Amino acid sequence: MRKFMRRHVLQWALAASVTASLGGHATAQDSQPVKIGYAVSKTGPSAAGAGVTTIPNYELWVKDVNEAGGLKMPDGSQRKIEVIEYDDRSASDEVVRAVERLATQDNVDFILPPWGTGFNLAIAPLMDRLGYPQLAVTSVTDKAPEFAKRWKKSFWFLGGGKDYAEALAKVIGDAKAAGKVEGKIAVVSVADGFGIDLINAARPAFEEAGLEVVLDKTYPLGTSDFATLINDAKGSEADGFVAFSYPPDTFGMTKAAQVAAFNPAIFYVGVGTAFPIYEKVAGTDITGVMGIGGVNASDPKIADYFQRHTDSAGQPPDSWASAITYASLQMLQQAIERVGVDREAVAEELSTGTFETILGETKLEDNQLRQLWWVGQWQDGKFAAIAPAENEGASEPIIPKPDWKQ
Amino acid sequence: MMSRAFLFPIAVIAVAGCLAFLPSYLDDYGIGIMIGLLNAVILATAWALFSGPTGYISLATAAFFGVGAYTVAVLNESVPYPLILIAAAIIGALVSLSIGLATLRLAGIYFVIFTFGLSEMVRQMITWFEVNITGTLGRYIFLPIEPRHIAWQLLGLAALTLVVGWLIRRSKTGLALRVIGDDEVVAAHCGINIARVKVLLFGVSATLLTLAGAIQAPRYVYVEPAIVFNPTLSFLPVIMALLGGARSLIGPTLGAIPLFLLFEWLSASYPNAYSILLGAVFIVIVYALPQGVTGLIRRWRERSASVVQPEEAA
Numbered sequence: 001m002r003k004f005m006r007r008h009v010l011q012w013a014l015a016a017s018v019t020a021s022l023g024g025h026a027t028a029q030d031s032q033p034v035k036i037g038y039a040v041s042k043t044g045p046s047a048a049g050a051g052v053t054t055i056p057n058y059e060l061w062v063k064d065v066n067e068a069g070g071l072k073m074p075d076g077s078q079r080k081i082e083v084i085e086y087d088d089r090s091a092s093d094e095v096v097r098a099v100e101r102l103a104t105q106d107n108v109d110f111i112l113p114p115w116g117t118g119f120n121l122a123i124a125p126l127m128d129r130l131g132y133p134q135l136a137v138t139s140v141t142d143k144a145p146e147f148a149k150r151w152k153k154s155f156w157f158l159g160g161g162k163d164y165a166e167a168l169a170k171v172i173g174d175a176k177a178a179g180k181v182e183g184k185i186a187v188v189s190v191a192d193g194f195g196i197d198l199i200n201a202a203r204p205a206f207e208e209a210g211l212e213v214v215l216d217k218t219y220p221l222g223t224s225d226f227a228t229l230i231n232d233a234k235g236s237e238a239d240g241f242v243a244f245s246y247p248p249d250t251f252g253m254t255k256a257a258q259v260a261a262f263n264p265a266i267f268y269v270g271v272g273t274a275f276p277i278y279e280k281v282a283g284t285d286i287t288g289v290m291g292i293g294g295v296n297a298s299d300p301k302i303a304d305y306f307q308r309h310t311d312s313a314g315q316p317p318d319s320w321a322s323a324i325t326y327a328s329l330q331m332l333q334q335a336i337e338r339v340g341v342d343r344e345a346v347a348e349e350l351s352t353g354t355f356e357t358i359l360g361e362t363k364l365e366d367n368q369l370r371q372l373w374w375v376g377q378w379q380d381g382k383f384a385a386i387a388p389a390e391n392e393g394a395s396e397p398i399i400p401k402p403d404w405k406q
Numbered sequence: 407m408m409s410r411a412f413l414f415p416i417a418v419i420a421v422a423g424c425l426a427f428l429p430s431y432l433d434d435y436g437i438g439i440m441i442g443l444l445n446a447v448i449l450a451t452a453w454a455l456f457s458g459p460t461g462y463i464s465l466a467t468a469a470f471f472g473v474g475a476y477t478v479a480v481l482n483e484s485v486p487y488p489l490i491l492i493a494a495a496i497i498g499a500l501v502s503l504s505i506g507l508a509t510l511r512l513a514g515i516y517f518v519i520f521t522f523g524l525s526e527m528v529r530q531m532i533t534w535f536e537v538n539i540t541g542t543l544g545r546y547i548f549l550p551i552e553p554r555h556i557a558w559q560l561l562g563l564a565a566l567t568l569v570v571g572w573l574i575r576r577s578k579t580g581l582a583l584r585v586i587g588d589d590e591v592v593a594a595h596c597g598i599n600i601a602r603v604k605v606l607l608f609g610v611s612a613t614l615l616t617l618a619g620a621i622q623a624p625r626y627v628y629v630e631p632a633i634v635f636n637p638t639l640s641f642l643p644v645i646m647a648l649l650g651g652a653r654s655l656i657g658p659t660l661g662a663i664p665l666f667l668l669f670e671w672l673s674a675s676y677p678n679a680y681s682i683l684l685g686a687v688f689i690v691i692v693y694a695l696p697q698g699v700t701g702l703i704r705r706w707r708e709r710s711a712s713v714v715q716p717e718e719a720a
Contacts, residue, residue, distance in 0.1 A: 192543060193544035
């Protein structure tokens with residue numbers, strides 16, 4: 001028995017030494033990789049959003065960079081990316097502990113943000129204290145200017161509820177001024193952080209745009225039957241329907257509107273409208289449906305990005321935060337190329353530099369991305385940006401929306 | 407005899423005193439682990455204060471934890487921090503007492519289902535209030551509280567929870583509670599006011615759970631109902647206390663520490679297989695250790711003593 005054990009130990013020792021020498025050889029040849037860590041929701045309620053917007057873009061970017069030989073350094077050398085990833089299981093305390101682990105145990109060079117406003121805020125003080133730049137992409141908050149001041153290395157990419165609500169009010173207000181709609185609006189919102197933020201901003205914005213709100217209702221998170229709500233909207237004689245909704249609700253309301261043959265001139269639904277799956281959910285022509293986000297439909301850079309994303313993830317990206325997520329990673333990549341892996345210098349470069357991304361020439365203002373599309377509309381199978389209308393690449397809105405085909 | 411009797415609280419305070427030096431030396435991750443461990447110990451022990459002796463499985467932990475966190479979120483801009491904690495404790499006590507009065511006549515599976523629904527109900531009530539009355543849902547907590555401050559507070563709360571549990575066991579109420587757990591009918595015939603004892607203990611347990619939520623709220627920075635009313639929080643203390651042994655005072659701690667470390671190791675090493683491994687661990691615990699770790703130790707002791715002894719009150 002003892003002999004057997006000793007032989008085993010010897011075998012292990014031999015194997016270990018061989019592995020160690022091989023490992024040593026490999027590191028001598030390659031330059032050391034840049035360690036990039038992230039904790040995102042792979043399971044739990046946030047997994048759906050993270051799985052559409054965040055994870056595929058992180059994977060695509062890492063693949064793109066490593067296939068091109070790695071991240072370029074200021075001295076011209078290249079270093080591959082080594083990824084360390086965790087699942088935050090959609091819980092705030094998990095994401096905080098995972099970031100602590102990434103920073104102090106795994107000693108990663110950079111930390112990519114989790115998905116969602118709440119999770120980004122939960123790690124913000126920690127990232128600031130540990131000195132990591134935070135590219136808070138998937139955070140919609142009106143307090144972004146305040147946060148950017150509070151945490152100097154934090155960057156906010158998706159605007160606030162006010163931006164989206166006011167841009168929508170302008171789109172409908174302009175249509176009213178052009179005589180295309182009467183401007184009677186039925187608005188419903190989900191009773192959750194996002195829905196409440198938007199409806200609070202939309203009420204005064206609609207009033208200012210000269211629109212009349214004929215129905216204003218809130219529904220609980222997790223509602224699955226929207227027939228009553230849609231019928232109420234239909235009965236309210238509104239010619240504009242606005243829903244500040246989450247993806248499952250967005251899909252449910254679309255189906256309910258088709259069943260009820262509810263055909264207002266403006267049909268606007270919230271998060272999820274920009275998802276590639278929306279067309280399949282509707283199962284019919286969705287031209288004219290408006291929602292949050294949008295992309296420059298005629299831009300070849302965006303078309304190329306859509307193609308690469310489809311090849312890598314098996315589905316096209318969503319047309320709201322996906323392209324912005326990818327662009328934020330390109331900014332990080334270019335900042336590293338200019339100043340190296342010094343986090344302090346990278347944060348400074350992100351804050352002040354100008355970058356060439358799939359969004360075009362990109363520059364942050366007070367640590368926030370402001371060149372965003374606020375309202376999009378499905379046109380010819382693309383979720384085309386329609387507001388702000390004065391920006392280059394904006395499409396002309398189709399109003400009234402064509403009736404649902406039965 | 408006297409010194410022996412006070413051994414437990416003295417030991418608890420001594421251990422807590424030693425651990426109080428740790429946050430000054432640990433790095434961020436170490437403090438994060440310490441916070442997680444202490445949270446698990448507090449939740450499991452406070453849960454077992456009521457559910458252990460009575461055998462009433464409560465799945466309302468998330469409700470009280472969330473109430474505590476929300477109290478901090480609502481008051482953090484207008485009230486000094488120590489007062490917020492007191493307010494959280496009072497609110498937790500009031501909520502649990504009113505709920506207890508209404509429901510503790512339920513027994514068995516009805517009680518389990520009710521408590522599970524309770525978390526959802528409290529969450530929906532807060533949502534309704536925020537949407538219709540205050541018109542805001544996400545709330546921000548900007549308090550100058552660092553992780554090590556949270557660790558220290560949790561350490562104090564953990565010691566308090568264990569000492570409170572010890573005091574209850576020594577009191578008449580503790581004895582009454584054990585009688586109720588063994589046989590409610592007998593307890594009633596002995597002249598024990600069953601409802602009062604149960605409501606009281608439910609309240610004490612819930613107040614401690616509320617405080618745990620309140621103390622950790624600054625770590626969330628941003629609070630909305632979906633974040634703080636996390637159903638996982640209701641299940642973990644149950645499985646931790648069952649692993650350690652819910653009927654002994656130190657049992658939940660013995661279950662909470664290894665389980666928390668196991669979860670942490672699983673999520674660090676196998677982030678993609680975590681849920682599957684977690685399920686497997688639960689099954690193993692229920693099959694292999696139905697009496698918990700303390701039950702196993704007791705059985706070993708009994709076997710080695712080989713003399714039939716009356717069951718010792720841990």
